[in-house]
Amino acid sequence: MSKIRWGIAGPGVIAHKFAEAIGNVDTAELAAVASRSQERAEEFASEFNIPNAFSSYEEMAASPLIDAVYISTAHPFHKSCAEIFLNTKKHVLCEKPLCVNAKQAKELKLCAEKNGVFLMEAMWTRFLPAIKEAKAIIDSGEIGEVMGMNADFCYSIECDEDPKLFKNELAGGSLLDVGVYALHLASVVFDDNPQSISAFANIDNGVDLHTQMLLKYKSGAIAALSSATKLEKPADAYIYGTKGSIYIPEFYQADKLVVRSGGNEKTLSLAYDGNGFEGEIREVCTCINNGKNQSEILPLDESIKIIEQMDFIRKQIGLVYPMDK
Numbered sequence: 648m649s650k651i652r653w654g655i656a657g658p659g660v661i662a663h664k665f666a667e668a669i670g671n672v673d674t675a676e677l678a679a680v681a682s683r684s685q686e687r688a689e690e691f692a693s694e695f696n697i698p699n700a701f702s703s704y705e706e707m708a709a710s711p712l713i714d715a716v717y718i719s720t721a722h723p724f725h726k727s728c729a730e731i732f733l734n735t736k737k738h739v740l741c742e743k744p745l746c747v748n749a750k751q752a753k754e755l756k757l758c759a760e761k762n763g764v765f766l767m768e769a770m771w772t773r774f775l776p777a778i779k780e781a782k783a784i785i786d787s788g789e790i791g792e793v794m795g796m797n798a799d800f801c802y803s804i805e806c807d808e809d810p811k812l813f814k815n816e817l818a819g820g821s822l823l824d825v826g827v828y829a830l831h832l833a834s835v836v837f838d839d840n841p842q843s844i845s846a847f848a849n850i851d852n853g854v855d856l857h858t859q860m861l862l863k864y865k866s867g868a869i870a871a872l873s874s875a876t877k878l879e880k881p882a883d884a885y886i887y888g889t890k891g892s893i894y895i896p897e898f899y900q901a902d903k904l905v906v907r908s909g910g911n912e913k914t915l916s917l918a919y920d921g922n923g924f925e926g927e928i929r930e931v932c933t934c935i936n937n938g939k940n941q942s943e944i945l946p947l948d949e950s951i952k953i954i955e956q957m958d959f960i961r962k963q964i965g966l967v968y969p970m971d972k
Contacts, residue, residue: 648936651738654679654713656704656728657720658691661742665717666695668924674932681707704728708735715931717769718742721811722818723970726751729766733758738765740931744827745947747818747970749955756947765940767931768950770831774926777901777917781886781893782835790908791890794868798832798884800825800899801857801875812876815853818968822848822858822957826874828899829884830953833862833870836886841870844956848964849877855966862956 653669655662658680669677677697682688685702692700701707707716708731715738718728726746729739739759745768746752759766772778785793801821804812811817812824833841841862848858857875864870873880884898891908895901900923904915919926930942941947961967 648674648932651675651932651935652678652712652714654681654699654701654707654710654716654737655691655697656681656707656716656718656732657724658682658687659719662691662717662719664922664924665719665928666691666697668921669928671921671925672928672932674936675928679707679710679713704731708732708737714738715740715765715935722747722823723816723968726755729755730758733762733764733766736762736764738931738935740767740769740927742769744768744823744954744957745950746954747823747968749951749958751970752947752951752954756951759940759947763940765931765935766947767927767934767942767945768947769927770827770945770950771924771927772828772899772901773831773835773945774930775901775917775919775923777895777904777915777919778832778835778898780915780917781895781901781904784893784904784906785836785886785888789890789906790886790888790892792866793836793886793888794866795887796833796836796868796870796885797872798829798870798898799873799880800828800882801873801878801880802882803875803877803879813852813854816969818970820850820854820856820858820966821874821876822855822960822966824874824876825899826858826860826872826960827953827957829860829872829874830956832884832898833872834949834953837864837866837868837870839864840952841956844959844963846960846963848966850964850966853966855964858960858964860960
């Protein structure tokens with residue numbers, strides 16, 4: 648397969664993980680980085696030995712030096728930044744959530760289709776071996792019919808550690824930052840849209856500090872999910888079936904499963920490469936090399952479905968962002 652030449656748009660904290668991971672993928676190379684600040688782009692380029700640094704996204708998008716771009720800007724800029732690259736026929740991997748709301752996400756999907764290029768949300772958890780194995784165990788019937796699930800992704804952080812999380816105008820709060828992980832896992836487990844969703848939140852200064860969600864499915868199964876930026880709580884998941892259960896410690900970066908069924912318990916160690924971002928990078932490179940414009944593991948309609956759920960949750964808890972208006 649051909650090597651895909653990547654650029655990074657938005658050299659922030661999460662982009663460091665991407666830059667570290669791409670060196671472990673033999674079908675990818677990091678060719679460029681772009682920022683609105685030339686100094687910041689050059690600093691990042693120097694740190695990761697990237698040959699090209701651009702002072703604008705438009706300049707990198709117009710360059711023949713890259714085939715694909717990883718977008719790691721703040722949430723409100725995902726759509727506008729992605730469109731710059733899609734409209735120059737560059738493939739796009741965009742950090743989660745794909746967009747702030749479903750309207751934006753649907754428009755972005757149409758933009759990718761119009762330009763005939765690849766687009767995927769960077770939900771790295773869905774490409775981890777442990778999550779794939781958990782799904783295989785569920786589908787095998789080993790733990791029976793899944794009727795319950797708990798998943799929490801909560802942490803406590805001060806405003807000065809990551810100011811954008813506490814700004815309504817930057818679509819801050821816990822739901823879009825980490826609640827999206829729990830919703831994605833629920834979708835993997837149940838492979839269906841919930842029939843009903845109930846949500847409650849602690850909102851302060853226009854952002855949700857803690858959100859609790861209950862999702863009920865046609866089968867009668869219930870998923871209890873939570874996210875927080877001001878609450879210390881283990882980021883674990885439990886999947887309960889009629890014949891057994893699966894425990895996933897730190898599910899968003901899962902590397903093992905504890906499976907209980909038939910009175911027996913087994914622990915499966917399922918390590919991932921590097922920092923875990925390698926799986927999503929490989930998936931994008933494979934799809935591009937095979938002429939696919941979407942991933943079968945994480946198609947755009949799946950990402951849109953999750954964003955629609957977050958839109959509904961935000962409506963219930965009264966959380967509105969400027970880009971919703």
